[in-house]
Amino acid sequence: MEHINSFYLLSSLFLLSHIATSSMEQRGAYIIHMDKSVIPAPFPTPHHWYTSTLSSLTSKDGIAPIHLYTYKHVMDGFSAVLSKSQLNQLEKMPGHVVTYDEQLGQAHTTHTPKFLGLKKRAGLWPAGSFGDDMIVGILDTGIYPESESFSDHGMPSVPQRWRGGCESGTEFNSSNCNHKLIGARSFSKALKQLNLTISGPDDYDSPRDFFGHGTHTSSTAVGSKVTDVDYFGYAKGTAIGIAPLARLAMYKVLFYNDTLVSAASDTLAGIDQAIEDGVDLMSLSLGFPETTFDGNPIAVGSFAAMEKGIFVSCSAGNSGPHAYTMFNGAPWITTVGAGTIDREFLAYVTLGDGVATIKGKSIYPMDLSISHVSLYYGQDTNKQNCEDFSLDSIEVLGKIVFCAFNNRTRVRAQMKEVARAGAKGALLATNLTKSTSFFAFNFPFVAISPIEGELIKDYLQKTSEATVDIKFIITELGTKPAPQVANFSSRGPNQRAPWVLKPDILAPGVEVLAAWPLDKAITPIGEDDSLNTDYALLSGTSMSSPHVVGIATLLKSAHRDWSSAAIRSAMMTTADVIDNQNEQILDISTGTAGTPLDFGAGHVNPNKAVDPGLVYDIEVEDYINFLCALNYTSQQIKVITRRSNYACDQANLDLNYPSFAVVLSNNTNTTTYSFKRVLTNVANSDSVYRAVIWAPSGMEVVVEPSTLTFGSKYTKAEFTMKVVVDVAGHSTQSGYIGKHGYLIWYEIKGKHVVRSPIVLAFAP
Ligand SMILES: *[C@@H]1O[C@H](CO)[C@@H](O)[C@H](O)[C@H]1NC(C)=O
Ligand SMILES: *[C@@H]1O[C@H](CO)[C@@H](O)[C@H](O)[C@H]1NC(C)=O
Ligand SMILES: *[C@@H]1O[C@H](CO)[C@@H](O)[C@H](O)[C@H]1NC(C)=O
Ligand SMILES: *[C@@H]1O[C@H](CO)[C@@H](O)[C@H](O)[C@H]1NC(C)=O
Ligand SMILES: *[C@@H]1O[C@H](CO)[C@@H](O)[C@H](O)[C@H]1NC(C)=O
Ligand SMILES: *[C@@H]1O[C@H](CO)[C@@H](O)[C@H](O)[C@H]1NC(C)=O
Ligand SMILES: *[C@@H]1O[C@H](CO)[C@@H](O)[C@H](O)[C@H]1NC(C)=O
Ligand SMILES: *[C@@H]1O[C@H](CO)[C@@H](O)[C@H](O)[C@H]1NC(C)=O
Numbered sequence: 001m002e003h004i005n006s007f008y009l010l011s012s013l014f015l016l017s018h019i020a021t022s023s024m025e026q027r028g029a030y031i032i033h034m035d036k037s038v039i040p041a042p043f044p045t046p047h048h049w050y051t052s053t054l055s056s057l058t059s060k061d062g063i064a065p066i067h068l069y070t071y072k073h074v075m076d077g078f079s080a081v082l083s084k085s086q087l088n089q090l091e092k093m094p095g096h097v098v099t100y101d102e103q104l105g106q107a108h109t110t111h112t113p114k115f116l117g118l119k120k121r122a123g124l125w126p127a128g129s130f131g132d133d134m135i136v137g138i139l140d141t142g143i144y145p146e147s148e149s150f151s152d153h154g155m156p157s158v159p160q161r162w163r164g165g166c167e168s169g170t171e172f173n174s175s176n177c178n179h180k181l182i183g184a185r186s187f188s189k190a191l192k193q194l195n196l197t198i199s200g201p202d203d204y205d206s207p208r209d210f211f212g213h214g215t216h217t218s219s220t221a222v223g224s225k226v227t228d229v230d231y232f233g234y235a236k237g238t239a240i241g242i243a244p245l246a247r248l249a250m251y252k253v254l255f256y257n258d259t260l261v262s263a264a265s266d267t268l269a270g271i272d273q274a275i276e277d278g279v280d281l282m283s284l285s286l287g288f289p290e291t292t293f294d295g296n297p298i299a300v301g302s303f304a305a306m307e308k309g310i311f312v313s314c315s316a317g318n319s320g321p322h323a324y325t326m327f328n329g330a331p332w333i334t335t336v337g338a339g340t341i342d343r344e345f346l347a348y349v350t351l352g353d354g355v356a357t358i359k360g361k362s363i364y365p366m367d368l369s370i371s372h373v374s375l376y377y378g379q380d381t382n383k384q385n386c387e388d389f390s391l392d393s394i395e396v397l398g399k400i401v402f403c404a405f406n407n408r409t410r411v412r413a414q415m416k417e418v419a420r421a422g423a424k425g426a427l428l429a430t431n432l433t434k435s436t437s438f439f440a441f442n443f444p445f446v447a448i449s450p451i452e453g454e455l456i457k458d459y460l461q462k463t464s465e466a467t468v469d470i471k472f473i474i475t476e477l478g479t480k481p482a483p484q485v486a487n488f489s490s491r492g493p494n495q496r497a498p499w500v501l502k503p504d505i506l507a508p509g510v511e512v513l514a515a516w517p518l519d520k521a522i523t524p525i526g527e528d529d530s531l532n533t534d535y536a537l538l539s540g541t542s543m544s545s546p547h548v549v550g551i552a553t554l555l556k557s558a559h560r561d562w563s564s565a566a567i568r569s570a571m572m573t574t575a576d577v578i579d580n581q582n583e584q585i586l587d588i589s590t591g592t593a594g595t596p597l598d599f600g601a602g603h604v605n606p607n608k609a610v611d612p613g614l615v616y617d618i619e620v621e622d623y624i625n626f627l628c629a630l631n632y633t634s635q636q637i638k639v640i641t642r643r644s645n646y647a648c649d650q651a652n653l654d655l656n657y658p659s660f661a662v663v664l665s666n667n668t669n670t671t672t673y674s675f676k677r678v679l680t681n682v683a684n685s686d687s688v689y690r691a692v693i694w695a696p697s698g699m700e701v702v703v704e705p706s707t708l709t710f711g712s713k714y715t716k717a718e719f720t721m722k723v724v725v726d727v728a729g730h731s732t733q734s735g736y737i738g739k740h741g742y743l744i745w746y747e748i749k750g751k752h753v754v755r756s757p758i759v760l761a762f763a764p
């Protein structure tokens, strides 16, 4: 006995010191793909096989593997935390296919939410009674169930086919779900392994939304109609999602840790569960690094969703405005860029002489009455430019500081300096007034143009007692031009597959108003006040994806038999390529006309998408043949499609896509590119269409035949299109990338117009 005890004591001491010293093995989380077809007979399910395999792995430090998730739909396999030696053992076992390292993704929103809560109309489109009976899964930061936008007033009971659930966790339980919010789950196992403190104070270990992002995206897509809402007494209005009668299921995969992060294995688990639960559509406003599609959890997960007829929309990313900055470029995903809307938030500035009233840009949320307040302009250049630590708190106390524009103005630094010095407010002359990067709602900032800055300088010269009046909280609707491509919106070409144009489409993503957790102060105002709001303005492609999933929900509801590719085609071929001034849609980053590499097929137009006339449809096999043509190995194809030894005898880069990317190689003078596409009639009657080409010089396009005749609904017709590009004298991309034309099918004696961009791209 004694002996055993002392031995036990010794060995446990030994074990302790063993752990405390360097011999404890490094561990990591891995996503492990398995070949389900070689499952040994005794195991009733793959899950039993995987967990048994895991428990058979040994390690020197005696720490057992931790199983995270077994995947059912998105892939064959599981995720687990393992040491390197355990991974080595696992990789030698029969049935192991390939292992991917855990990786982190990010939300595609700006990290600082932009203020506000002017209760104006939300959603650009009048709400129909569509969306009924559709279930939309949103993978995001969770949900604030108390928001009026998720009220189920008047909604019928939960559809019978729904298999989802409402998980309990920190400050969340099943009573938070209702007939609107019909499911809510949280996936944090992998992030917890990375030691993220999810259980507060920074987030909730439950479907409850801490950050607000998921509440915002969800209400944009499917928020219930909320009438007569107001914010601190400001303009009353109606808040409404794009598909207000659709049901919502939240899958929380993004957690707050300075920024919003997501682990690949958690995201895969969220998509897997959404498929299992029975969602009809999904939206993901996050992205992982653009690797080949097999290494990207959203590409892998959404392939399985697409196969089951689930529409998947994703944000294109906020890494613009340069080329090749796209995320979520897999062709079975609908990839959405961000555009501005025709609404601006302003402040009116009137100078003391009453001569000029300037419309500045401001999103300051409080109606400060600034009337005849002293306007401060420093005596020397540093003070005039509001350079770091140039302002004297006593000098600027109670005054509005004017910060001049010059060729080294850094507006953010100016804002910081004015706030540091504690002035009453500031007028900032900047050429970035159109840029959405101008945001600060926590201080009375007004951005004005350099020209208006000169006006103010003139006024300052004329008087020694300059004063100013400022009226905040002016919302102007119908501003022009709109939409424009947001500076931050990620641009094509598609990094991993330039043969498919990405982004697909543009949707509102700048200063979008949607629901927000009321318990979360959106911004500190002044020293000790903070504003809580139930509606907030955010910008990012994160905000545009839910618009598109909402529109897709309406389309799917109206056309139950359309595939996800048909829904996307309907949106793309009817998208707007001109703005509200009848000009080509501008790219804010250049101030000149954008190209399809910026806006895809154009800005989504929901009312037209309902009735596109024709669609370019795509079958599952077509996507696999596309992967074959990308020269993916049979292992990569298995990882994405769960098909073993796919034949790849029909490899084809020419997907039946509603847009055309002509991929050039350097150092060729003339390139001839051929496409073969099939159109399907989705109108209720026979029709004849004629092709019209719009092409820039240097691009010659021939369509054969140029007239297509369709019989009854769902009949098909095929055409070929040859594009000859003359790049003589140019050996590089400059001047060619983004050059574009359009192929437009006009219905003869009918109203349908089916437009596709033809754009020149280069492989990255
Ligand atoms: C769920 O939470 C609510 C509010 O926190 C509480 O009133 C209710 O009792 C809880 N229900 C269950 C089933 O735990
Ligand atoms: C998490 O914390 C544990 C305990 O402090 C530590 O052993 C482990 O290495 C940490 N894991 C990571 C990924 O940092
Ligand atoms: C969480 O934030 C900490 C501090 O910024 C950082 O060191 C850590 O890498 C982050 N973890 C993840 C998983 O992003
Ligand atoms: C703004 O002004 C700076 C300095 O003159 C200049 O470098 C920059 O290109 C301008 N930006 C825009 C968008 O006009
Ligand atoms: C910026 O402006 C200063 C003074 O106006 C001038 O001396 C300087 O050359 C300018 N720099 C550039 C890069 O234009
Ligand atoms: C666009 O974004 C880039 C990169 O973030 C930035 O340098 C540039 O100033 C922005 N342009 C405008 C007009 O906001
Ligand atoms: C795939 O491989 C073939 C044969 O080597 C090659 O001709 C083709 O260009 C490759 N395709 C891509 C997309 O790299
Ligand atoms: C392409 O055109 C340039 C200029 O016209 C000429 O110098 C070059 O030899 C041509 N290259 C080929 C491959 O034909």
Ligand SMILES: *[C@@H]1O[C@H](CO)[C@@H](O)[C@H](O)[C@H]1NC(C)=O
Pocket: 666, 731, 732, 733, 734, 764
């Ligand atoms: C094509 O030219 C661009 C520069 O214009 C260069 O960056 C790229 O690497 C070239 N691509 C190939 C495949 O040579």
